[in-house]
Amino acid sequence: MTSFYAWVTGLAHSGVLPADFQYPFLVRGFLCVLLLTPMLGGLSHLVVARRMAFFSAALGQAALTGVSLGLLIGEPLNSPYAGMFGFCLLATLGMVYVKRRSSLPPDTLIGVFLALSLGLGLVLLVAVTRQFNVHQVEAILFGSLLTVTDSDLLLLLAVGVVVMVLLAREYNHLLLDSLSPPLAGVEGSDSRFLDYFFAFLLALSIVVSLKIIGALLVEALVVVPAAASRNIARSTRGYLLWSVAVAFVAGAGGLIVSNRFLVPTGAAVVLAASLAFFVTLVAGALRRDALGRFLRGRQAAGIAIALTGLVLLAARVWIGALLVAAGAYFFKFGWPGAQDK
Amino acid sequence: MRILEVSNLTVRIDDQTLLSDVSFSVTRGTLHAIVGPNGAGKSTLVNAILGQIRFDGRILAHWRRNGRIGYVPQSFAVDRTLPVTVADFLALTRQRRPVCFGVGRDAARRIGAMLERVGLAGFEQRQLSVLSGGELRRVLLAHALDPLPELLILDEPATGLDRTASQWLEDVLLAARDRDDVTVLMVSHDHERVKRHGDRVTVLDKSVVADGAPADALA
Numbered sequence: 432m433t434s435f436y437a438w439v440t441g442l443a444h445s446g447v448l449p450a451d452f453q454y455p456f457l458v459r460g461f462l463c464v465l466l467l468t469p470m471l472g473g474l475s476h477l478v479v480a481r482r483m484a485f486f487s488a489a490l491g492q493a494a495l496t497g498v499s500l501g502l503l504i505g506e507p508l509n510s511p512y513a514g515m516f517g518f519c520l521l522a523t524l525g526m527v528y529v530k531r532r533s534s535l536p537p538d539t540l541i542g543v544f545l546a547l548s549l550g551l552g553l554v555l556l557v558a559v560t561r562q563f564n565v566h567q568v569e570a571i572l573f574g575s576l577l578t579v580t581d582s583d584l585l586l587l588l589a590v591g592v593v594v595m596v597l598l599a600r601e602y603n604h605l606l607l608d609s610l611s612p613p614l615a616g617v618e619g620s621d622s623r624f625l626d627y628f629f630a631f632l633l634a635l636s637i638v639v640s641l642k643i644i645g646a647l648l649v650e651a652l653v654v655v656p657a658a659a660s661r662n663i664a665r666s667t668r669g670y671l672l673w674s675v676a677v678a679f680v681a682g683a684g685g686l687i688v689s690n691r692f693l694v695p696t697g698a699a700v701v702l703a704a705s706l707a708f709f710v711t712l713v714a715g716a717l718r719r720d721a722l723g724r725f726l727r728g729r730q731a732a733g734i735a736i737a738l739t740g741l742v743l744l745a746a747r748v749w750i751g752a753l754l755v756a757a758g759a760y761f762f763k764f765g766w767p768g769a770q771d772k
Numbered sequence: 773m774r775i776l777e778v779s780n781l782t783v784r785i786d787d788q789t790l791l792s793d794v795s796f797s798v799t800r801g802t803l804h805a806i807v808g809p810n811g812a813g814k815s816t817l818v819n820a821i822l823g824q825i826r827f828d829g830r831i832l833a834h835w836r837r838n839g840r841i842g843y844v845p846q847s848f849a850v851d852r853t854l855p856v857t858v859a860d861f862l863a864l865t866r867q868r869r870p871v872c873f874g875v876g877r878d879a880a881r882r883i884g885a886m887l888e889r890v891g892l893a894g895f896e897q898r899q900l901s902v903l904s905g906g907e908l909r910r911v912l913l914a915h916a917l918d919p920l921p922e923l924l925i926l927d928e929p930a931t932g933l934d935r936t937a938s939q940w941l942e943d944v945l946l947a948a949r950d951r952d953d954v955t956v957l958m959v960s961h962d963h964e965r966v967k968r969h970g971d972r973v974t975v976l977d978k979s980v981v982a983d984g985a986p987a988d989a990l991a
Contacts, residue, residue: 473872476872479854480851480854534786598870599870599873602870602871602872603863603864603865603867603868603870603871606856606864606871606872607864607865609851609854610848610850610851610854610856610861610900611845611848613819613822613824613843613845614843614845614848614912614915616822616823616824617822617841617843618865661855664855665855665857665897665899666855666856666857666860666897666899667854667855667856667857667860667871667872668860668871668872668873668874669855670854670855670872671872671873
């Protein structure tokens with residue numbers, strides 16, 4: 432990886448990439464964003480469809496408890512994955528099991544688990560901070576680029592590939608089960624399996640995202656991209672593409688803001704995602720009127736994107752060439768999912 | 773001759789008996805209606821046949837062809853947060869590729885034919901959430917009829933339909949029975965329609981009250 436970082440640093444020095452990329456930790460963070468956003472963006476629209484937003488929040492809290500447990504059993508502070516994976520898996524199994532067996536509404540049951548894991552997490556955290564510096568545990572709570580290592584990156588890559596392959600395999604069943612469980616049952620889907628399966632994938636994804644986004648904020652990146660995407664998407668494909676795009680823009684934007692203004696990465700990413708939500712809210716309203724119809728036109732969109740790219744190129748930001756290419760694509764093919772309108 | 777045999781079926785949920793000792797059979801190639809007052813256990817019976825709830829007793833199916841059950845549920849609450857189009861929905865069980873990557877050409881062709889069959893040609897890109905109740909029911913029927921099932925189960929399919937749509941539904945069901953040899957098991961409140969076109973009817977009120985030809989059972 433050292434030679435890769437040296438190559439990217441060289442590109443940053445020569446102006447092909449923004450100057451921020453001369454720092455290896457930022458390159459590592461950007462790679463994390465590249466891996467995280469398709470995974471969380473891809474999951475997020477199913478999280479919304481399966482009404483598991485609150486479940487994601489509970490998993491984030493459970494991860495905090497898992498970190499404390501990991502530290503207590505002697506795991507290194509920088510990678511307490513056994514504690515996190517173990518406790519999150521237990522919490523996932525517990526929540527899904529009780530949800531399927533109880534007549535209480537799911538949000539009430541998840542609230543019970545959330546309170547339980549938060550209480551347990553705080554008790555254990557106090558026990559842990561007698562041995563460790565609490566500021567280091569804060570990195571888990573709010574996310575920090577400085578703590579991300581190459582091993583974390585490899586783990587993220589492995590988990591990302593596994594999650595996306597498994598998700599693609601069961602996607603149609605998961606969506607049909609979200610729309611109508613009885614109909615999915617008649618078509619051969621096993622609702623119980625799908626419940627556990629999706630919760631397991633979500634738990635895996637959340638655990639590997641914690642170092643960047645943080646336990647308290649990871650839920651936002653699992654929910655907000657889908658919410659933003661819903662404002663403008665007109666088909667399932669558009670929903671996925673916009674969710675991933677919003678997650679990427681929020682991740683990359685948050686990373687840059689975090690580096691420039693020295694604020695926690697997770698918080699910056701979540702703020703960027705929330706901003707994207709309001710932008711798409713306005714865009715969704717615009718596309719319903721005459722101006723929106725013009726902006727929606729593929730030629731107008733393509734020209735606007737290509738012009739932005741040309742402005743960047745004029746400022747010697749060579750990455751603008753990508754925008755010119757994207758503009759040409761939109762000019763020719765239109766917005767992702769637009770043909771589904 | 774029999775496609776479905778239900779014997780001594782009992783369903784209890786939370787100490788409440790929803791169905792008690794229900795026995796009847798459905799003959800292949802017929803339109804069999806289940807009628808009864810509200811709370812009689814008609815939808816519970818359908819859920820038991822579909823294997824979606826626990827029950828005591830025995831439900832036996834005798835398949836000859838593909839063993840497929842087509843099902844049109846009583847209600848289909850469309851989640852307005854999901855921008856799922858009609859084509860997306862119908863493609864979910866008609867292509868292996870995840871629908872979020874788009875609808876494949878073969879599936880799109882097949883979906884076009886399915887929608888034409890139910891009078892909704894050109895509805896592929898409409899979102900489910902903007903369809904009227906009647907249009908949604910047609911989409912569900914299109915889904916249930918492709919590929920042709922051996923047993924088509926409909927839970928109060930005419931609810932919310934106007935007279936024209938009800939007549940259209942009747943024609944489609946009769947065509948499925950008479951032309952395509954599909955056995956139709958239908959929960960219905962419309963006694964007159966059942967008397968006109970049903971081959972057999974089971975009157976339910978937690979247990980079987982009457983079972984036989986419509987003219988006799990509904991007398």
